[in-house]
Amino acid sequence: MDAVALWQRYQDWLYYHEGLEFYLDISRMRFDDEFVQSMQPGFEKAFKEMAELEGGAIANPDENRMVGHYWLRDPDLAPTPEIKQQIVKTLEKIEAFTQKVHSGEIKPPNAPKFTDIISIGIGGSALGPEFVAEALAPDFPPLAIHFIDNSDPAGIDSILNKLKDRLASTLVLVISKSGGTPEPRNGMIEVQTAYAAQNLNFPPQAVAITGDGSKLDQQAKSEGWLDTFPMEDWVGGRTSEMSAVGLVPAALQGIDIRAMLAGAKEMDAATRIPKLKENPAALLALSWYFAGNGKGEKDMVVLPYKDSLLLFSRYLQQLVMESLGKERDKDGNIVHQGIAVYGNKGSTDQHAYVQQLRDGVPNFFLTFIEVLRDRSGNSPEIEPSVTSGDYLSGFLQGTRQALYENHRDSITVTIGQVNPRMVGALIALYERAVGFYGILVNINAYHQPGVEAGKKAAATILDLQKQVLQVLQEEGTALSLTQLAQKAGASDQVEAIYKILRHLHANHRGVALEGNFAKPATLMVSAT
Numbered sequence: 412m413d414a415v416a417l418w419q420r421y422q423d424w425l426y427y428h429e430g431l432e433f434y435l436d437i438s439r440m441r442f443d444d445e446f447v448q449s450m451q452p453g454f455e456k457a458f459k460e461m462a463e464l465e466g467g468a469i470a471n472p473d474e475n476r477m478v479g480h481y482w483l484r485d486p487d488l489a490p491t492p493e494i495k496q497q498i499v500k501t502l503e504k505i506e507a508f509t510q511k512v513h514s515g516e517i518k519p520p521n522a523p524k525f526t527d528i529i530s531i532g533i534g535g536s537a538l539g540p541e542f543v544a545e546a547l548a549p550d551f552p553p554l555a556i557h558f559i560d561n562s563d564p565a566g567i568d569s570i571l572n573k574l575k576d577r578l579a580s581t582l583v584l585v586i587s588k589s590g591g592t593p594e595p596r597n598g599m600i601e602v603q604t605a606y607a608a609q610n611l612n613f614p615p616q617a618v619a620i621t622g623d624g625s626k627l628d629q630q631a632k633s634e635g636w637l638d639t640f641p642m643e644d645w646v647g648g649r650t651s652e653m654s655a656v657g658l659v660p661a662a663l664q665g666i667d668i669r670a671m672l673a674g675a676k677e678m679d680a681a682t683r684i685p686k687l688k689e690n691p692a693a694l695l696a697l698s699w700y701f702a703g704n705g706k707g708e709k710d711m712v713v714l715p716y717k718d719s720l721l722l723f724s725r726y727l728q729q730l731v732m733e734s735l736g737k738e739r740d741k742d743g744n745i746v747h748q749g750i751a752v753y754g755n756k757g758s759t760d761q762h763a764y765v766q767q768l769r770d771g772v773p774n775f776f777l778t779f780i781e782v783l784r785d786r787s788g789n790s791p792e793i794e795p796s797v798t799s800g801d802y803l804s805g806f807l808q809g810t811r812q813a814l815y816e817n818h819r820d821s822i823t824v825t826i827g828q829v830n831p832r833m834v835g836a837l838i839a840l841y842e843r844a845v846g847f848y849g850i851l852v853n854i855n856a857y858h859q860p861g862v863e864a865g866k867k868a869a870a871t872i873l874d875l876q877k878q879v880l881q882v883l884q885e886e887g888t889a890l891s892l893t894q895l896a897q898k899a900g901a902s903d904q905v906e907a908i909y910k911i912l913r914h915l916h917a918n919h920r921g922v923a924l925e926g927n928f929a930k931p932a933t934l935m936v937s938a939t
């Protein structure tokens with residue numbers, strides 16, 4: 412297609428939302444009218460099912476749950492007055508709590524005000540708050556946030572060391588919908604231990620955000636924690652940014668959560684329109700389907716040309732891959748669905764992997780995210796009539812063009828600026844696009860059965876570790892790995908036992924390994 416035809420295609424397919432100052436350009440996806448026609452029945456179904464979901468249908472049948480993240484930003488849509496009340500009350504409670512923390516009315520026992528937050532959570536209980544903090548937190552927030560989103564002792568130390576002198580004024584948010592996920596539980600215990608080491612009383616500085624009646628909820632209530640906020644049963648982890656999970660940390664950092672909710676509500680309204688060309692989420696889902704042939708054959712590379720949106724691709728990774736990455740469709744057929752997502756930011760990534768994108772294996776499509784406003788205030792000129800922002804903008808256009816010329820398709824999302832309203836809108840846009848795509852490919856986008864397998868296997872390893880340690884202590888003599896496995900009743904688990912022992916040995920955990928480490932079968936193990 413020549414430049415004139417492309418310009419026409421751009422205009423034919425441009426979606427623009429005036430209220431949000433939001434543009435979606437899918438003109439550089441090479442679908443034709445016949446493809447669009449063929450997708451119409453799928454979209455009819457998607458619009459209908461999405462309306463049912465918003466109306467309170469059990470859209471996650473495996474877990475017998477409603478899917479209600481859309482109600483969080485428009486409580487009038489909630490299917491019952493009780494749910495509506497719950498949403499409104501939680502929001503008011505978050506605002507009242509935040510105001511009191513900021514004013515010092517709610518304060519830690521040994522300091523005049525809270526200065527910092529440690530937010531402990533993983534997956535959907537971390538990625539949204541992390542993305543939003545990076546995108547929107549002011550340079551000097553009322554409370555500075557630090558995330559523990561893993562069970563890595565060195566990572567936890569790094570945060571605790573930085574906060575050593577400020578633990579007395581640090582508020583701890585423990586975020587877990589289930590209240591039983593091991594990583595946040597471990598993080599919480601590590602932080603509690605650090606508080607105890609400084610003779611600080613943990614409960615008056617701790618807040619739980621969790622499902623009603625969960626283990627964490629019970630603990631917070633029985634120990635008299637500072638407060639608890641609910642995570643509703645009908646909100647999934649990866650769509651929880653606009654629930655207390657995302658709103659509490661955002662509000663505490665001074666981010667305008669009402670604006671985030673308003674932006675999401677506006678985008679929800681736009682993506683509720685049952686017409687493909689007038690619905691930006693449907694246009695995204697159409698493009699994803701086209702790119703990967705409805706089978707995820709191409710990866711989604713997300714490249715925001717704005718530093719503050721760095722974590723958007725990481726956030727989308729969970730939203731898209733945990734939602735769409737499914738072995739079976741809704742009829743039980745094996746389909747192995749999904750779309751792989753990666754990316755960081757432009758133009759930075761142009762000097763990392765864009766070489767391969769341009770010239771290498773064509774197994775992806777791109778999503779450029781362009782932000783029109785360069786900065787608040789004026790820019791100095793780097794060269795006559797050229798600013799750094801002009802360069803960034805030029806790099807985006809240039810890369811889009813160079814990739815297209817080499818048959819690499821792309822979507823471009825353009826927004827006026829990165830502010831709470833727009834971040835809310837972007838989250839809402841992708842939540843809906845994922846929902847539509849899930850319906851198009853007939854999978855349940857709201858469960859995550861695959862994650863359970865890894866969790867169960869990890870629990871088995873930890874049980875095996877306990878068994879092995881017990882045998883070693885009882886034996887009191889050096890054993891080969893095979894002997895130890897036999898005595899532990901796990902003859903088929905020699906490799907797992909070897910890895911457990913190697914880790915314990917490296918950490919001086921009462922286990923000595925001797926022999927040739929290049930030939931693990933020769934190793935002898937004893938208790939120290």
Ligand SMILES: O=P(O)(O)OC[C@H]1O[C@](O)(CO)[C@@H](O)[C@@H]1O
Nearest residue numbers: 534535536587588589592648862
């Ligand atoms: O909030 P929770 O219950 O601790 O779960 C954390 C994450 O773990 C998962 O259940 C599985 O990874 C995610 O869906 C969820 O966001």
